Amino acid sequence: MVAGLLLGGFYAAVSLGVSLIFGLLDIANIAQPAFVILGSYAAYVMNSSFGLDPILTGLLFTPVFYFLGAVVYRLYYGSFERRGDESLRGLVFFFGVLFIIEVSLSLKYGVDYRLVDAAYIGKSIDLGGVGIAFRLLVPCLVGLAMTLALHLFLSRTFYGRAVMAVSQDRLALRLMGADPVQIKTIAFGVGIAAASLAGALLITIAPVVPSTDRDYIGRMFAITVLGGMGSVAGTLVAAVILGVAESLMATFFGPSWSLAVSFGILLVVLAVRPAGLFGR
Amino acid sequence: MMARPARALLVGLAVVGAGIVVAALRVNQYVYFAGYVVLQYVVIATAWNILGGYAGYVNFGTPAFFALGAYTAVFLIQSTRAPLPVLILAGGLVSALLGLGIGYLTLRLRGVFFSIATLALSIVLQTMIINWEYVGGSRGLSVIRPSGPPFGSYVTFLFTVMVLLSVVAVTVARFIERSWIGRGLAALRDNEEAAECMGVPTLRLKLFATTVSGFLLGVAGAPFPYYVTFVEPNSAFNLDYAVNALAMPMIGGTTSWVGPVIGAVLLGTAQQLATVTISSEMNLFIVGVVLVAFVVLAPEGILGLVRRLRGR
Amino acid sequence: ARGADPIKIGFGMALTGGLSANGKPALLAVQIWKDDVNKRGGLLGRPVELVYYDDQTNPATVPGIYTKLLDVDKVDLIISGYGTNLIAPLMPIAMERKLTILGMFGLANNEKYRYPNFFQIQPAGPDPQTSTAIGFFELAATQTPRPQTVAIVGADAEYPQNALVGARELIKKFGFKTVYDKTYPPSTVDYTPIVRAIKATNADIVFVASYPPDSVGMLRAAHEVGLQPKIFGGGMVGLQFTSVMTSMGSMLNGVVNYDFWAPEPTMLAFPGIKEFLNEYQARAAKAGVDPLGYYLPPYSYALVQVLGQAVDATKSLDQQKLADYIRATEFNTIVGRVKFGKNGEWAKGRTLMVQYQKVHGTGIEQFRGPGKKVVLYPEELKSGAIIYPYSAAKN
Amino acid sequence: MSRIVVRDVDAGYGAVRVLHGVSIEIRQGETVALLGTNGNGKSTLIKCIMGIVRPAAGEIFLDSDGTRIDLTTKSTEEIVGLGIALVPEGRRLFPKLTVEENLLLGAYRTAARGDIERNLAFGFEAFPVLRERRRQLAGNMSGGEQQMLAVARALMSSPRILLVDEPSVGLAPILVSRVIAKIKELKDRHDLTVLMAEQNFNQATKIADRGYIIVHGRIEFEGQSTQQLRDHELVKKYYLGV
Amino acid sequence: MAGTLLEVDGLTKRFGGFTALHRVSLSVRAGERFGLIGPNGSGKTTLINCVSGALAADGGRILFEGRDITTLAAHRRTRLGIVRSFQIPKPFTSMTVRENLGIPLEYAAHARSQAGDADAEAAEILRTIGLEAKAHLRPAELTQIEMRKLELARAMAARPTLLISDEAMAGLSSVEVDDILALLFRLNEQGITIVMIEHIMRAVMRFSERVVVLDAGERIAEGTPAEIVRNPAVEKAYLGE
């Protein structure tokens, strides 16, 4: 149960970027997991060459990723959005990006499993009989912090509100005095920057190879949809539900079915609440 | 007017005939292997497009349908050694059933919610297969081909079968597109509520589209066990099917039956060539670049590009 | 002029996808062999050329790749790609054309086909399914106090499932009592719930059949949860990789795991192995593969060595002659003497059981030499004694 | 003092020319009515001023205390930043945001952020239903409620110049007068300048100082007072049902 | 021309905790010109959503030609002859104006009576409504008003027995209102029963034989237009002044 909560926090961190980019901006960025893995490799490189803490690296790299995201978005904007045909073709575009990132990573760093080392890896604290691994606790906390930060950004700032509106009516947003392209660039950048941190968290939890991203595509999008497109709070709740479901299945029934159960939950929830838990 | 279906039939027969001739030529065996895969994608892309292109419901669960067709065949091979036509029909029917199931999902789920639900379905189904030892479970299963194909080698035979299936799929897609069904699907793609209010039986049409699409995807998967001779969940549920099913119609153009065919032939051939000419991981890289380049340069698909060039 | 035509050897190899971490080093090993052979004047006086494509770890690509190799590239000889799943679809093609196939790390591929011209380099032996686990359970059975209960767990994938089937058989044979037997999906992220469930059973023996990410996950979780069985490990793929060893460091201590090669004196005695490793390590960084190459690459090299020796000896590229020769001969390779038996498996199994001992920190240098991965099994290659129980070796 | 000047503007969509040499002027504190039956180019003219449609010829500028700001080179958001707001045709709300979020977005312009409290209070007072439904999604509001929200949202940006494209569409009679009255109130209180395209002539002339009649993309008549407009034959024909 | 065509009996509709319609009853006679008015948000659109089948009612019954259609699917109601236009236009965006009409012609009109040349019929409707020049444009190229006309044209193409027009005239100038009114009168003469929702009182007054007024989801008045404008409750809730 506790493990599930911890895992949920981590899932939330991984899914936030999707929630922002896919949920709010309506950009089908299927390559998000690849950016996460890119974040993992950044953490790995800094960790193995300079012994830098992975999460610190993740944080330090957010500007780099933000910039990368901004560039990718501009490319996407120039090629699709400006012409007004986005989602589906964009999906194909991002599939391409996914392949390119994956292969670039494997060309540069090979296909060996990469891990990082940090003081808190392999240690745990005992909380009332259950050992809690720092390796999971730290990502969970960082995930929660990210969720909170993003939530505040969206609900309290003008930029945030504009981000929520931008996919609904671009012209109307301009009539509010906001530049939709700029707003989307910012939001996309933030989403990719979140991937930097998420990647760092990922590599502290599990080893990665360039193709690890494929394992997360389903989960990330499932969480976003389960929570309700674009709802940050929903993303967190959905992530925790999935995490707990997976853990409980693993502990009590047989881990073999845990993934199926998670996605089964998704199907059932969607059947009852077609817009997800917190969907509008 | 009456000549139309007749002509379509004739063209279809001609293609099948040409396929048989190619099969009879006994050129390089490799042509059949590669040709099989490309044709398999013609069926997949065409089938996907009936739901995704005509009705606007994007199915991410293509691998589930394909694999269901394949595993239905595996099951029948294991249990009864049923002949290929039976496998194909059964694979199609079982997948059609799944299609009908997701058809009911469309009752409540639209847009991305539908897409993600199909993805979820695919994962659930894969887990079930993984835990089903009879069809090989997660370890996979070697399938031994029946000896003595009706003609040629077994692969030329499979190739011919795929030619036939492609013609069937394309004919069905073309028929749907040109009939009242296609127009109704287009209406509900644009605005489901308005379509319903204009007398379009949206649910029934969607069920029809998901079922037919599912059937054809299953049909594409059914001969697969005999093609690879070894079936395991990871490759049967490969993400590539989802990507290609989507990318091929996109590249060709989604509003017409020709689009998926063009896309499948182009991208399918490109992928086949890349696999056997570029001897490194670069082939995946190139596929990635091709995808990006295609959608960036030909935003309305090849068809759109052709139309635009002709327009000028 | 005819004599100068190269001999082409064709294969598909996992350069991307799930098995690429094994496929790429295997490719390098084969390339090293090619260079070695060509330096010595090639085979039959002809240079050797490799023709290979990326199979993306996807069995569906295999039929296409091999027909292309055979019909378009017109290769003279084929070997398989890496791994069971990529060998399976090759079997019918080879059989249809009556080719000799050398399989690179397949498990029981030929059980269904019983094709006489198939040979396989993994030292699994005549009973492939139990080969991974046999050493582990034999060792367990000989310890005092003798462990009683056993927990087995593995990923839902080809290799782990096979290993678990073997483990179950052995558990019965040795009379242990199973208290936990579950599988998990390969994409599991957090292993602590699984390990906790195992801990709750208090099993003496914990046998894990896993792929690299789960191996790491299980091991870490075992430390975090405080799993203390008497003997732990078995069939964990990935711990053999240098990148994993250097990041897990001392967490590895005490784990008893299968392996194929370790830099122990008993293994370094084989002819040519040192030269191979030198060459491999020199080229590893550029190829982007495992820097030490201790686990599989020697076997990939040995596989083509067998092929080369057969060609040289029969002075022919005739598939049947080659097969007959390979079947009848004992080869001397860089992984020792190799003799094929039933179904093309090694006549006698030789999967190692090693224990990680005295690993300190995460430096790579310590893993270069002997003493860290002590070979416990089989008897003839043994290089040290087991530390038992598991907890005694942990720190 | 500031005024908007449109001079000899040609504009259209693609190959279709909609406006032909249109010139109008809106001076500070004035309320100018833009009349014309549908499809004649009222909305297109307004879109030109807002930078949504780029004129093919002619000039549009804001003359602000003698400095002349060319609007044809400015983006819509920059124009909004200058203090010009639009209540667009067809409402253009953010349907998946709540009423309150829609209103807050109206105050995106930096200059308006300080006035949020005041503007919000004004909007809620003018249209109490908005306060009641603060948390309802805009897309679920009734047609008329959405129109109210659109007006209130535009006012959130504390505009100096307000362009209104048919504000009374879909409003119950009781509310039409309310909207008109509210615009007048703002005009009186904050010296708001208004350009209003409106079909309801009687309501429009309640607050308009003068007006233009646009027919087939050309200014057919410029009325210096409402009386002049009322007397014009086109108005009689189209609006007064004579 | 007697007999009840549409009967709404005790209809209730809630959105979450908000009751949009509370036990509303009304009946429309065959061939009648019926006006439905009420303040913004009083539930008019919701009511016709329930009648047309776009929303499921939470209580009450709906009868059409004596038949209970409360749970009938929307497209079936259209085929029975209940056709509505949308207040906020919902055109088929990928089709031209002409093709937009093709859908109801094919699915609703011709589903009932085989006869008819769809092309001629569509052209005729477009001419009547004044959109013939735009027949080959896509909806994105139309103005709001033209889209509203398209709504009406599409509804006509379904060959309704009962046509429900939800604010088809909003934003039109008086001449145009008169045009549409004339059109509706003509349709009515052809035997089509018309329910008109409109805020333009001049149109309601001229057109309706009978008017029902809703306020806050309840029926507050019914009568001839003349009676209605003199009704104090209506004046207070709706007309003002």
Ligand SMILES: Nc1ncnc2c1ncn2[C@@H]1O[C@H](COP(=O)(O)OP(=O)(O)OP(=O)(O)O)[C@@H](O)[C@H]1O
């Ligand atoms: N996006 C567009 N693309 C092509 N043509 C357009 C577009 N928008 C408007 N038009 C055309 O321009 C002409 C003028 O439109 P405009 O919206 O300016 O008229 P209007 O006077 O505001 O009318 P209404 O009373 O209908 O709002 C119309 O004929 C219309 O068909």
Ligand SMILES: Nc1ncnc2c1ncn2[C@@H]1O[C@H](COP(=O)(O)OP(=O)(O)OP(=O)(O)O)[C@@H](O)[C@H]1O
């Ligand atoms: N999906 C919904 N969720 C919540 N409230 C809704 C929903 N749809 C409508 N409402 C509310 O129900 C009430 C009735 O709406 P309806 O659209 O029927 O009004 P109307 O009488 O047509 O008004 P108008 O004249 O402005 O078009 C409104 O207050 C509206 O906000």
Ligand SMILES: [Mg+2]
């Ligand atoms: Mg207008």
Ligand SMILES: [Mg+2]
């Ligand atoms: Mg309404």
